[in-house]
Amino acid sequence: MKKKLWIWLSLSLVIPGLMIVTSCAKKTVKADLDLAQTQEDEAAKLAAEKAKLAAEKAKQEEIARQRALDEKRRKEEAAMRKITAARNLFMNENIYFDFDRSDLKPEAQEVLKRKAEWLRKNHSESVIIEGHCDERGTNEYNLALGDRRAQSARNFLNDLGIKESRLTTISYGEERPADPRQNETAWSKNRRGHFVLE
Amino acid sequence: MLNKSVFKIIFICLIATVFFLTESAHCRTEYDYIDINNPFIRKIPIAVPVFKPISGSGGEKFLSQEASNLLSKSLEFTGYFKIIDRDAYLVDPEKSDIIVSNINFKNWTGIGAELLITGSLFLKDNIIEMELRLYDTFKGLLIVGKRYKGVVNNQRKMIHRFCGEVIYKLAGSKGIFGSKIAFVSKNSGNKNIYLCEFDGHNPEQLTYNKSIALSPAWSSDAKWIAYTSYSKGKPDLYIKHLKDKHGAIVAKKGINITPAWVPGKFSLAATLSFSGDSEIYLLTGTGKIIKKLTNNWGIDVSPTFSPDGDKMAFVSNRSGSPQIYIMDLDSGQVKRLTFQGRYNTCPNWSPNGDKIAYSGMGNGQINIYTINVEGESPALQLTHDSGNNESPTWSPDGSLIAFSSTREGPCRIYVMTAYGTDQRCLLALPGEQTDPQWSPRVIDN
Numbered sequence: 001m002k003k004k005l006w007i008w009l010s011l012s013l014v015i016p017g018l019m020i021v022t023s024c025a026k027k028t029v030k031a032d033l034d035l036a037q038t039q040e041d042e043a044a045k046l047a048a049e050k051a052k053l054a055a056e057k058a059k060q061e062e063i064a065r066q067r068a069l070d071e072k073r074r075k076e077e078a079a080m081r082k083i084t085a086a087r088n089l090f091m092n093e094n095i096y097f098d099f100d101r102s103d104l105k106p107e108a109q110e111v112l113k114r115k116a117e118w119l120r121k122n123h124s125e126s127v128i129i130e131g132h133c134d135e136r137g138t139n140e141y142n143l144a145l146g147d148r149r150a151q152s153a154r155n156f157l158n159d160l161g162i163k164e165s166r167l168t169t170i171s172y173g174e175e176r177p178a179d180p181r182q183n184e185t186a187w188s189k190n191r192r193g194h195f196v197l198e
Numbered sequence: 199m200l201n202k203s204v205f206k207i208i209f210i211c212l213i214a215t216v217f218f219l220t221e222s223a224h225c226r227t228e229y230d231y232i233d234i235n236n237p238f239i240r241k242i243p244i245a246v247p248v249f250k251p252i253s254g255s256g257g258e259k260f261l262s263q264e265a266s267n268l269l270s271k272s273l274e275f276t277g278y279f280k281i282i283d284r285d286a287y288l289v290d291p292e293k294s295d296i297i298v299s300n301i302n303f304k305n306w307t308g309i310g311a312e313l314l315i316t317g318s319l320f321l322k323d324n325i326i327e328m329e330l331r332l333y334d335t336f337k338g339l340l341i342v343g344k345r346y347k348g349v350v351n352n353q354r355k356m357i358h359r360f361c362g363e364v365i366y367k368l369a370g371s372k373g374i375f376g377s378k379i380a381f382v383s384k385n386s387g388n389k390n391i392y393l394c395e396f397d398g399h400n401p402e403q404l405t406y407n408k409s410i411a412l413s414p415a416w417s418s419d420a421k422w423i424a425y426t427s428y429s430k431g432k433p434d435l436y437i438k439h440l441k442d443k444h445g446a447i448v449a450k451k452g453i454n455i456t457p458a459w460v461p462g463k464f465s466l467a468a469t470l471s472f473s474g475d476s477e478i479y480l481l482t483g484t485g486k487i488i489k490k491l492t493n494n495w496g497i498d499v500s501p502t503f504s505p506d507g508d509k510m511a512f513v514s515n516r517s518g519s520p521q522i523y524i525m526d527l528d529s530g531q532v533k534r535l536t537f538q539g540r541y542n543t544c545p546n547w548s549p550n551g552d553k554i555a556y557s558g559m560g561n562g563q564i565n566i567y568t569i570n571v572e573g574e575s576p577a578l579q580l581t582h583d584s585g586n587n588e589s590p591t592w593s594p595d596g597s598l599i600a601f602s603s604t605r606e607g608p609c610r611i612y613v614m615t616a617y618g619t620d621q622r623c624l625l626a627l628p629g630e631q632t633d634p635q636w637s638p639r640v641i642d643n
Binding site: 172 | 410469
């Protein structure tokens, strides 16, 4: 009984085995073709994968590049802002004088030192120094006083190494007050040297 | 063309027909009615009745009224006279006569009039003829009589000529009539030079720049004006012929300011700072430097010449604060004139040569002073507690001083006698007016 079982079992293995062998003989070419196809597909797939990776990499690189550019631009903008701020500060920061005086007070000298530094860094820039007075005193004398104030600032900058050719003076006397009111606060604001970049 | 030549003929007529009306043998030429040393202490009462219309037409009546009112006003302007109110008259001037033989002077002395001016006016075809006479009522004397003929539009000129004759007879000087005043007017942010007649009439704009013009100065023939203008962006000096408009520009580096003409010459002084320091230079009328007059580190500005041209007063801060100095132009010697106060500027030398008017600052206020050029007596303060008073300028006869003042808020031009009396506003234009500069008398036509 047991022997019979083994026979059946072997047969069941051998017959399909034979069947496979006979059928194989017929199908070999087709299998080869399939294999080539698969290999091709495989390669394409690989290439695609590779391309995808490359694209991804490129994208990442592009993003990084953009980031760097942005960063650079931001830095440049910041630098530009800084330059503009420095330039504006140069033009907006006045020096102030006492009544009927044209000598430079210590604060004024500090301001002028900063201006000289800026002018040294920006050697293509030329500056017009305006001398102004408060409304007290008389028109004609104030024109001369405004001139003297502008000259004081010019001489100081000149002493700090700024070429005379870059420094022009103009006196407005009491003609262009910064603050038209008539009180000491306004007057002290009006007794000024103002700096304009050409 | 035809009109122009007709006008010329008429104008020549106006000059040619002016002659003395010598109706009276009592006519005298020398009087001392006005004390030159103190002329404004007592004003001379004068009556100026409405002129007599010869034909009695409506036009004549209107012009008579206008002319006699202008005569009153113009005489009053000099500060020498008190015009007697016409309501106080004892006689109806239309019924009273205008020539000496027929005037009852008691009618005029009775109301306190020491002087009387009578006039007649005849109008035909837009041409007026006026006879004007000045009488001493107490002595019953004709002092001066004149006849004028010209187109109606010249009436103002005719009246002012007669005023000039009156002042000449009474004070011995040619007066202010016919002179002009240059000044600066600020309108919509710009300052331009203007001219007006001595009494503020007929203001006319001389410069039209959208910038700042300052410090007009007359040449002594009154044909040229020099001034500072920013029209090219900085304070340059412009020298301009008034009629032809040609001239020169001094546009050196720095300031080119405060011109003053040398009396009788085509030459002027001005402050230039091209050397880096403001100094006063002598220039030709064409703007070329003749020589440097001051030589001192610091401010030297605002020159003004003595009438003989031998000396120049100016402002300098060489002592630490602005003061007035006098330079002898021959020797170059400089002497300080002002010692009162710490801020004395704007000197203007009187045409008589004995005084200098200036602006002095004290207690935060700027006032007008006069000081004897020898400096031996203290300065005389002419304005008091009335805003800031700047830029005094003498009338050509030395009797009046024009100046700018903020007494009524905006800065305007005022006039007063040389002793500070009779202060009044000369003219009020929109904006602010500053820097008055009285012309020499010469201006004619």
